[in-house]
Amino acid sequence: MATTDATTLSASVEPTLGVRRKSRTNFQLAKQRFFRQKLAVVGLVLVVLFLFCALFAPLLAPTGYADANLMDANKFPSREFPFGTDTIGHDMVSRVIYGIRTSMVVAFSAVALACLIGVPLGLAAGLKGGLLDFIVLRLVEIMTALPGILFAIFLMSVINSGAFKRIFVGGQVMNVVVVIGITSWVPLCRLMRAQILQLREQEYVTAARSIGATEYRVAVSHLLPNAVPPLIIAITLAIPAAIFAEAGLSFLGIGINEPVPSLGKMVSDSRQYIQLYWHLGLFPSLAIALAVLGFAFLGDGLRDALDPRQI
Amino acid sequence: MNEKNSLSEVLDQFPKDDPLSVSRRRFIAAGAAAMATGFLATNAGAAPLQGGRMATALRQGTPPADAAPPEKQLIIFPADVGIAKVLDFYEQVYQRPFVADLFSEPLVRMNREFEIIPGVADSWEGSEDGKTWTFKLRQGLTWTDGNPLTAADWVATFQYAANPEHAWDFTWFFRDVITGWNDAVDGKAGIDKVGVAQGASEYELVISTDVPAPYMPAMMLYSLPLSAAALKEHGSGVYNSDPATAVSCGPYVLSEWTPQQQIVYTKNPNYTGTMNVMVEKVINRLATPDTYFTMYQNNEVDYLEEPDPASLTLMMGDEATAKEVHSGVGDFPTWYIFFDVTKAPFDNKMVRQAWSHAIDRDTLKSQVLGPSGTPAYSWLAPGFPASQREALQDIQKFDPAMAKDLLSQAGFPDGKDFPKQTMWLRAPSPLDKTVAGALSAMLKENLNIEVELEEHDSAGFTAALNAKPTQILLGWVRYGMDYLDPSNMLSVWKTGGRHSWSNPDFDAKLKEASEYLGAPEERIKLFQEAERILVEDVPAVFVYHGTRVQFIKPWLKGDFLTPDKNGISAMHWPAYTTMDTVPEEIYVSSDAPDRG
Numbered sequence: 078m079a080t081t082d083a084t085t086l087s088a089s090v091e092p093t094l095g096v097r098r099k100s101r102t103n104f105q106l107a108k109q110r111f112f113r114q115k116l117a118v119v120g121l122v123l124v125v126l127f128l129f130c131a132l133f134a135p136l137l138a139p140t141g142y143a144d145a146n147l148m149d150a151n152k153f154p155s156r157e158f159p160f161g162t163d164t165i166g167h168d169m170v171s172r173v174i175y176g177i178r179t180s181m182v183v184a185f186s187a188v189a190l191a192c193l194i195g196v197p198l199g200l201a202a203g204l205k206g207g208l209l210d211f212i213v214l215r216l217v218e219i220m221t222a223l224p225g226i227l228f229a230i231f232l233m234s235v236i237n238s239g240a241f242k243r244i245f246v247g248g249q250v251m252n253v254v255v256v257i258g259i260t261s262w263v264p265l266c267r268l269m270r271a272q273i274l275q276l277r278e279q280e281y282v283t284a285a286r287s288i289g290a291t292e293y294r295v296a297v298s299h300l301l302p303n304a305v306p307p308l309i310i311a312i313t314l315a316i317p318a319a320i321f322a323e324a325g326l327s328f329l330g331i332g333i334n335e336p337v338p339s340l341g342k343m344v345s346d347s348r349q350y351i352q353l354y355w356h357l358g359l360f361p362s363l364a365i366a367l368a369v370l371g372f373a374f375l376g377d378g379l380r381d382a383l384d385p386r387q388i
Numbered sequence: 389m390n391e392k393n394s395l396s397e398v399l400d401q402f403p404k405d406d407p408l409s410v411s412r413r414r415f416i417a418a419g420a421a422a423m424a425t426g427f428l429a430t431n432a433g434a435a436p437l438q439g440g441r442m443a444t445a446l447r448q449g450t451p452p453a454d455a456a457p458p459e460k461q462l463i464i465f466p467a468d469v470g471i472a473k474v475l476d477f478y479e480q481v482y483q484r485p486f487v488a489d490l491f492s493e494p495l496v497r498m499n500r501e502f503e504i505i506p507g508v509a510d511s512w513e514g515s516e517d518g519k520t521w522t523f524k525l526r527q528g529l530t531w532t533d534g535n536p537l538t539a540a541d542w543v544a545t546f547q548y549a550a551n552p553e554h555a556w557d558f559t560w561f562f563r564d565v566i567t568g569w570n571d572a573v574d575g576k577a578g579i580d581k582v583g584v585a586q587g588a589s590e591y592e593l594v595i596s597t598d599v600p601a602p603y604m605p606a607m608m609l610y611s612l613p614l615s616a617a618a619l620k621e622h623g624s625g626v627y628n629s630d631p632a633t634a635v636s637c638g639p640y641v642l643s644e645w646t647p648q649q650q651i652v653y654t655k656n657p658n659y660t661g662t663m664n665v666m667v668e669k670v671i672n673r674l675a676t677p678d679t680y681f682t683m684y685q686n687n688e689v690d691y692l693e694e695p696d697p698a699s700l701t702l703m704m705g706d707e708a709t710a711k712e713v714h715s716g717v718g719d720f721p722t723w724y725i726f727f728d729v730t731k732a733p734f735d736n737k738m739v740r741q742a743w744s745h746a747i748d749r750d751t752l753k754s755q756v757l758g759p760s761g762t763p764a765y766s767w768l769a770p771g772f773p774a775s776q777r778e779a780l781q782d783i784q785k786f787d788p789a790m791a792k793d794l795l796s797q798a799g800f801p802d803g804k805d806f807p808k809q810t811m812w813l814r815a816p817s818p819l820d821k822t823v824a825g826a827l828s829a830m831l832k833e834n835l836n837i838e839v840e841l842e843e844h845d846s847a848g849f850t851a852a853l854n855a856k857p858t859q860i861l862l863g864w865v866r867y868g869m870d871y872l873d874p875s876n877m878l879s880v881w882k883t884g885g886r887h888s889w890s891n892p893d894f895d896a897k898l899k900e901a902s903e904y905l906g907a908p909e910e911r912i913k914l915f916q917e918a919e920r921i922l923v924e925d926v927p928a929v930f931v932y933h934g935t936r937v938q939f940i941k942p943w944l945k946g947d948f949l950t951p952d953k954n955g956i957s958a959m960h961w962p963a964y965t966t967m968d969t970v971p972e973e974i975y976v977s978s979d980a981p982d983r984g
Contacts, residue, residue, distance in 0.1 A: 352698070354698065
């Protein structure tokens, strides 16, 4: 009788002998899948870096964002000014760091507002159905028909003209947050509604209802937690869109006002100097590109990691 | 009046052998000559003013040897796409593209020596008391619809301008001057009471004023009429925004208006006036100002003015393109920060004074403006009649220690609790944005005050500025002369004028000086006293006087670039319009590339 390697025998008979393997949670599995994707890791690193910049900008930036010395205007990158200086002597490193902070604050706030609008609407429409669902769907259709960025431009122009000034009193950053939030809630609403429509037919929901759980409890305790993973992905992908929207509005001159730095505005203002001072547009453009890419990679990575077919 | 030192920065910006340099003596002479011009016009019964240069070959109708054929006589100007809404002065002043005002001619025009010369009026005279001005119109001039050009056109135009329903954005210009104007604009009396009427015949226009107005002929530079018949038919002056309904008695007609793209004027084949223009087609190429330089480099436009510092550096850095750079006084503009002095915190004079001492104009000049401007400490620019910058220099001088001290006395030590401010900018050019950014940085550095910069389109800004009460608490804007007399520039600040500031002493002094018919030197002194009151009360921080830098393609030729008696070689203000002589002094040479 042939003999077999003990390890192999051991391995081959393991299952039948019932040796226990350490079980892993869905989260751990997802985490493992996430970290296997190189681009997702790159995205995570970039996002962490940008969030770090945003949170610790006053500590990282060599100067305040409004500090300028005219005598240092238009200097090219050097040891003293690694990113150079702009036309009135701002240090570009500081401006880019604070510009990243502006982008992060606006993007996260706007997406949070979009969630506050879209998620409850989608949840209610999916849960209740009927007239509420009809109204929400019509709202979604109207908003979908309006080109997002153009509608945002229109809203900003109206606000900047002084209309609604009793409502929009929070300053220009707040105005931009509100406008982007108002024009970004639709995908989140649609996603939430679709999720709820799917999840509300699950047996655990039926079971919860059968023991007397209220609609509110069903929604908050059972449906919402299970709808979160795809929502996280959608939010992660909404953030670069918001970053781009803010940069676009500021590029057009209707977004963030100086001296608050905005990467989009810096790119816009650099255009007439592109033949002389290349550094004015390069670093803000790179920052926008890396921020958008980082969140996009992260979102894609999360989507693959949290794919329910693999859980 | 010693103007030497105050002029040095304007005149010595370029090396003496530089074509852009201007002699100091000539500059002073220009101001004095212009003032004399104004007084010549006041002499009732004196020979009508006939100033101007010798007729050129262009005026005689002989094309120069190097002129391009008629089909290539085309000039393209850039125009702000956000501003271009109408084309006529009396429709809306601040919503017109760069080239407008070609569909009629004013009563008088201005030549390149800043002299007032006959326009449609071939003579004029004032009454003994200076309150009645009679303009005799040339006969035989017609509109393209066949109607004759008569005094009725001016009567209809001025009544339209005074009509409160029209909401003309320039009504302040004639306020307290033309009889019945104030009441008509304020809706207290009918527009038929406005003191602009037909005289003894349909070719005689009579303007009545409430006060002696020796400057009236110069003021009539702004008298481009609309067609009375077209106004009656269409109800507004917007008829000139559509080629199908446009009516002209000027050298050009509107032939195309493609929104967001271009506005095209072509030579009026039925023109009956006296201007002999050679250029067949003039195009306003509509774009945003920050693209103008790229368009200029690509030969998409032939002209550009007030370039940003980077563009100017690039042009001056190359021997060939440096020849395309020209510089002139323009309309003697002053750029300034203005306040609504009726509202906190700017109702406090110490706050305004603190702001005026916090601006380092010299560094602004050396690091940002370059040849585009000179520091301003007063309202009237060097070279303008009655200018006295040196005498007033200390009132708003840069003194950060004094600025901090004043702000502290006003209740805001180190800027603490000073409300964050938003400065309105009117359709800012790249240079405007840079300057405003520098001002914001200086206020932060010297006073620890945060000033946000908010860009507005021209129409919205002007409407907010002119609203009574004004809607702008803090803003950055310019003003340049409308005619070469201190009464014009200083009247910007009179009660009910452009801003909310109201000072009875200033108003009284300005009135006294404006109506003064005695010795010119005494009149100058009165204006200087008025200006001192203005500067001392700081309703505005005067920052710089603009020098109009222009880029002009080498194929634009003619007398318009021949140095004037002050040595200035540039397209004189107000540029390509029937208000001046530029259209008659310019042509396109045969080496122009194909454009348009």
